[in-house]
Amino acid sequence: MTQEKWGQLRQRLLKTVGQNNFTTWIEPLEFQQLEDGIATFNVPTNFMGNYVSQNFADLILHELRTENATINRLNFTVAANMSEKPRSMPAKPLAAPAKVAPSSALNTAPLDRRFTFDSFVVGKPNELAHAAAKRVAEGGPVTFNPLFLYGGVGLGKTHLMHAIAWELQQTRPDLSVLYLSAEQFMYRFVQALRDRKMMDFKEIFRNVDVLMVDDVQFIAGKDSTQEEFFHTFNALVDQNRQIIISADRAPGEIKDLEDRVKSRLQCGLVVDLHPTDYELRLGILQSKVEQQSQNYPDLSIAPGVLEFLAHRISTNVRVLEGALTRLFAFASLVGREIDMDLTQDCLADVLRASERKITIEEIQRRVSEHYNIRLSDMIGPKRLRSYARPRQVAMYLSKHLTSRSLPEIGRRFGGRDHTTVMHGVRRIEELKVQDGQIAEDLEMLRRALEA
Numbered sequence: 001m002t003q004e005k006w007g008q009l010r011q012r013l014l015k016t017v018g019q020n021n022f023t024t025w026i027e028p029l030e031f032q033q034l035e036d037g038i039a040t041f042n043v044p045t046n047f048m049g050n051y052v053s054q055n056f057a058d059l060i061l062h063e064l065r066t067e068n069a070t071i072n073r074l075n076f077t078v079a080a081n082m083s084e085k086p087r088s089m090p091a092k093p094l095a096a097p098a099k100v101a102p103s104s105a106l107n108t109a110p111l112d113r114r115f116t117f118d119s120f121v122v123g124k125p126n127e128l129a130h131a132a133a134k135r136v137a138e139g140g141p142v143t144f145n146p147l148f149l150y151g152g153v154g155l156g157k158t159h160l161m162h163a164i165a166w167e168l169q170q171t172r173p174d175l176s177v178l179y180l181s182a183e184q185f186m187y188r189f190v191q192a193l194r195d196r197k198m199m200d201f202k203e204i205f206r207n208v209d210v211l212m213v214d215d216v217q218f219i220a221g222k223d224s225t226q227e228e229f230f231h232t233f234n235a236l237v238d239q240n241r242q243i244i245i246s247a248d249r250a251p252g253e254i255k256d257l258e259d260r261v262k263s264r265l266q267c268g269l270v271v272d273l274h275p276t277d278y279e280l281r282l283g284i285l286q287s288k289v290e291q292q293s294q295n296y297p298d299l300s301i302a303p304g305v306l307e308f309l310a311h312r313i314s315t316n317v318r319v320l321e322g323a324l325t326r327l328f329a330f331a332s333l334v335g336r337e338i339d340m341d342l343t344q345d346c347l348a349d350v351l352r353a354s355e356r357k358i359t360i361e362e363i364q365r366r367v368s369e370h371y372n373i374r375l376s377d378m379i380g381p382k383r384l385r386s387y388a389r390p391r392q393v394a395m396y397l398s399k400h401l402t403s404r405s406l407p408e409i410g411r412r413f414g415g416r417d418h419t420t421v422m423h424g425v426r427r428i429e430e431l432k433v434q435d436g437q438i439a440e441d442l443e444m445l446r447r448a449l450e451a
């Protein structure tokens, strides 16, 4: 195999993949060498290597093997001196070609093929984050910068970021998109310092069109990394390039993050992925069952099982997914239908671990502390608003964070009737939408209780 032969072979791929895909993905590949059955190609970015490997590797391999049957694997590496080739239809003048650092320094995270918008189930708790992510993924003019996505563990932040990256590759292949975790950002920064390659580092980061940094809370307390991140951030914003950031909490709540970084992070659109509710969990389970059914076409699920899981496993989506995968594997091993008995057997540990441990007493204590009232006033008969509102908040949290019934909650709140509890819960549900302060209080209390 030679570079020239590759030139001929890839022309054949043009017919199979079409002009657009060809120009974007195949043409920039530079054949480098063939050794031990492995054909190595240079690619301008890791992102591109991953994409080509996941989407076109079979086709390329097929074509190569018509020439040389010993080739059995492809390898894509980011070459030290390979610059971005101008792509078709650039939407704006292309940035100066990025001089890419040696591949050892370029360990951006690979994108997960499963994390697309199609596989993301939208419900009330995540609809805003989803809509904002979709808007950014259109690759139109930058309207909010950065997009800051935050939420608890396993609620879909990474999924949404990958979905944006995948979609941008489809809709705007002319844009260079860089996705990495904050940890990788730090690693690359430290390595650039060590190797005295700060110019290269700056050039790479300041020439991307879209920068995505996952789990930004990681750089808290790491002063030099924060400093560099701040400069990168400013340089990109000044050039009107899109930045997307994720974290496990709101910018203002990240400890040991410099104020100037916090305020920068807050100046775009900050959206929260709320904890899943029952309907969203059920929707996610249904969609995952459809996916699993492709692997296990003979397995069936008895009615009520998904509802049971959505009710009982409310920690995070990752646990929910893991539970389902385990159920399918177990059921196929023992050759049984997935019914309640099998579910209880197979998931006994998960179900035990996710049993609600929060008590009504704990909620009452936390809420009275938060609003600075006495516990006895919260439970007692006084109807003053300064007591009634915290009481309703505590009722709301008791309803959502424990499995207690309304009459039982009423009893624990000084023997009130269940209709009073129902009224209180509804009132807070309304206020949560109308009053940002209440929404914030609820979120803070929930986090504190679940911590």
Ligand SMILES: Nc1ncnc2c1ncn2[C@@H]1O[C@H](COP(=O)(O)OP(=O)(O)OP(=O)(O)O)[C@@H](O)[C@H]1O
Pocket (backbone or CB within 6 Å): 115, 119, 120, 121, 122, 126, 151, 152, 153, 154, 155, 156, 157, 158, 159, 160, 215, 248, 284, 317, 318, 321
């Ligand atoms: N709305 C959703 N629809 C479908 N799958 C989801 C949804 N939300 C989360 N998931 C799935 O849950 C798993 C965890 O999601 P993800 O890794 O995006 O969480 P995260 O918020 O980045 O968590 P962490 O804080 O641990 O980084 C993934 O497999 C993801 O596909």
